[in-house]
Amino acid sequence: MHADIVLLPGDGIGPEVVAGAVAVLQAVAERHGHQFTFHEHDIGGIAIDRHGEPLPAATLAACRQADAVLLGAVGGPKWSDPNAKVRPEQGLLAIRKALGLYANLRPVKPHAAALDAAPIKPHLLTGVDMIVVRELTGGIYFGDKTRTAADASDLCRYSVVEIERVMRTAFRLAQRRRGHVTSVDKANVLETSRLWRDVAARIGREEFPDVRLEHQLVDSMAMHLLSRPRDYDVVVTENMFGDILTDEASMLAGSLGLLPSASLGEGKVGLYEPIHGSAPDIADKGIANPYATILSTALLLRHSLGLEQEAQCVEQSVSDALDARAFTADLVAHGVAPLSTQQASVGIVQRIRERSAVSELRD
């Protein structure tokens, strides 16, 4: 197949991890007979520097034309002045909103070889396999903001339609998994959460009676995520709770550098990005973990291009690399030499070539 893929490397370690992921996509194309055309555009801090705005019109127009978008990360100290009018993060929020990407899928499945890197006891982690569905275009992130010398406010607002559509995404996923949805809110305090809970219950009852729905308050969820992570299948929550809980959940996988994400809406174009940020402290050192971005390409192949076999090939290659302890600095045990970003990426490219060669022999 032919696919147009827009690359938005962004800031910090973004360009390094995206370069690794592109090499992987090229290997997939070569070995499986596809043609991927890459179009690179600016977003975030680099776009502010070059074009004066974090989401230039040309970037957005290219994304609208594309089959899929692969993003690295945005932000950094250079653009972090709290009084600045434009910030790199606005570019990310604007693109999610403009493309209507309301459902952010963040799978969390610790890999056996990376358990040592996790700060949680290994026996709690075996068998953990959950997917967090984070609402991505509503809530406090997008409500009206005000600021005076004396106070500030961020409005949190959710409509029924916004909750319904992300709930359906979560329930549909659960139907294909273990049939269990945990909806996370703060319904004992927040009105938006009470609406969230009511809509979750109605959608569950009326449209997905085969799926078990459980409600959980976000504070206790933060605790249970660490004490009994195995109990969760699909977790669905609003924008800010999802942001916080998924950074916490990444510790189950051993490193923030291992968690991919897919942002999807009703349209055909999806946006794929690691859940980690731009990590300015390690930028340009060539030591960032590229696996989260590489695993995001697997989600891209699956959700935007419908290439399930190729997606599994990428995931299996990362899994094999982790088995072989092909670790970057974030995962490596003390005293062992870590791989560079490039070495780790090249390792995955080689595994993809070998895997496809083996399957060709079998065919």
Ligand code: IPM
């Ligand atoms: C994420 C990030 C972003 C968010 C930031 C960079 C705006 O933390 O994707 O989780 O809060 O959504």
Ligand code: MG
């Ligand atoms: Mg975040």
